Amino acid sequence: MANDGSALGRDxxxxxxxxxxxxxxxxxxxxxxxxxxxxxLDPAARSxxxxxxxxxxxxxxxxxxxxxxxALGEKTGEQLAVQYGxxxxxxxxxxxxxxxxxxxxxxxxxxxxxxVWVARKLDRIREYQVAAEKxxxxxxARSQEVLVSILKAVAEELGDLPVRTQVxxxxxxxxxxxxxxxxDDI
Numbered sequence: 001m002a003n004d005g006s007a008l009g010r011d012x013x014x015x016x017x018x019x020x021x022x023x024x025x026x027x028x029x030x031x032x033x034x035x036x037x038x039x040x041l042d043p044a045a046r047s048x049x050x051x052x053x054x055x056x057x058x059x060x061x062x063x064x065x066x067x068x069x070x071a072l073g074e075k076t077g078e079q080l081a082v083q084y085g086x087x088x089x090x091x092x093x094x095x096x097x098x099x100x101x102x103x104x105x106x107x108x109x110x111x112x113x114x115x116v117w118v119a120r121k122l123d124r125i126r127e128y129q130v131a132a133e134k135x136x137x138x139x140x141a142r143s144q145e146v147l148v149s150i151l152k153a154v155a156e157e158l159g160d161l162p163v164r165t166q167v168x169x170x171x172x173x174x175x176x177x178x179x180x181x182x183x184d185d186i
Contacts, residue, residue: 066080071102077091131146132154
């Protein structure tokens with residue numbers, strides 16, 4: 001603990017530790033890539049190449065991976081903080097914010113989609129409902145089009161509309177050749 005009364009202490013360079021260091025990346029590093037060059041999505045590679053960016057833990061793949069890491073319980077908060085490139089306080093706050101999702105994943109580790117709301121039908125329909133309510137207020141033709149497409153998507157989701165089958169029609173001519181028979185004999 002630091003002598004200045006700071007609960008977070010000081011980092012290696014003597015500056016007060018903060019919940020999250022927000023700095024813009026420099027050079028040719030993509031701010032949204034998982035690693036140098038953007039070819040591999042790996043939280044450890046991200047933290048090794050540049051400082052954490054505000055909201056990094058809430059990005060889809062990072063959030064899902066961190067929730068699964070908590071559910072597995074193989075690493076401490078300090079280890080996860082180093083892996084994800086943020087402070088232990090950020091990790092602790094994340095754990096509190098997402099306690100329900102972590103518990104859901106812990107109870108169903110075999111399901112790779114556990115904890116992902118969009119993978120659950122009921123949650124998708126709830127989001128459709130929110131969007132439909134916003135579109136129902138609008139008076140423009142475009143908002144009515146969107147509303148109709150939302151209602152149609154919900155009906156398909158619930159199985160109220162039959163699944164569309166596609167039939168491919170071809171205008172190709174098929175030629176059959178019978179070997180051993182002359183066309184003059186026909």
